[in-house]
Amino acid sequence: MKIAIASDHGGFSLKDEIVSHLTACGFAVTDMGTDSTGNAIDYPVMAEKVAHAIQKNECDRGIVICGTGIGISIAANKFSGIRAALCHDAYTARMSRAHNNANILALGGRSTGVGVAFDIVDTWLNTGFDGGRHQRRVDMISGFEKT
Ligand code: RB5
Numbered sequence: 001m002k003i004a005i006a007s008d009h010g011g012f013s014l015k016d017e018i019v020s021h022l023t024a025c026g027f028a029v030t031d032m033g034t035d036s037t038g039n040a041i042d043y044p045v046m047a048e049k050v051a052h053a054i055q056k057n058e059c060d061r062g063i064v065i066c067g068t069g070i071g072i073s074i075a076a077n078k079f080s081g082i083r084a085a086l087c088h089d090a091y092t093a094r095m096s097r098a099h100n101n102a103n104i105l106a107l108g109g110r111s112t113g114v115g116v117a118f119d120i121v122d123t124w125l126n127t128g129f130d131g132g133r134h135q136r137r138v139d140m141i142s143g144f145e146k147t
Pocket of ligand 1: 009011043046066067068070071072
């Protein structure tokens with residue numbers, strides 16, 4: 001599975017930890033930046049990079065991280081075909097895959113510790129979509145993109 005990941009300065013430290021973790025687990029990780037906590041970068045720019053990688057099928061899943069995960073998830077969800085889920089624990093991560101078929105995971109670098117984040121990421125990457133009635137609901141959401 002190919003994974004695109006990006007953060008702003010507020011999510012950089014957690015991104016660094018997750019890139020190392022996923023690489024050690026054998027995933028193909030495309031790190032789209034940023035590369036420090038020092039230089040402030042606008043989170044919508046980083047959300048766009050990952051959203052485009054998913055839209056162009058360059059990567060299968062995406063992970064975006066800002067300070068809270070809120071701004072970068074809102075930004076990612078503006079792109080057609082993107083279902084970005086801000087998760088704070090393994091339960092929400094699992095449900096975002098099983099019920100919402102989320103293709104981008106959003107995390108808060110200032111709100112979620114590394115251990116919990118690894119738990120979230122591992123759960124999110126290893127949970128499939130349940131389909132069925134959930135597919136109908138996801139299709140309804142996709143329909144909103146045409147309005
Ligand atoms: C940047 O200071 C901060 O606003 C950003 O990382 C994020 O938390 C926005 O939602």
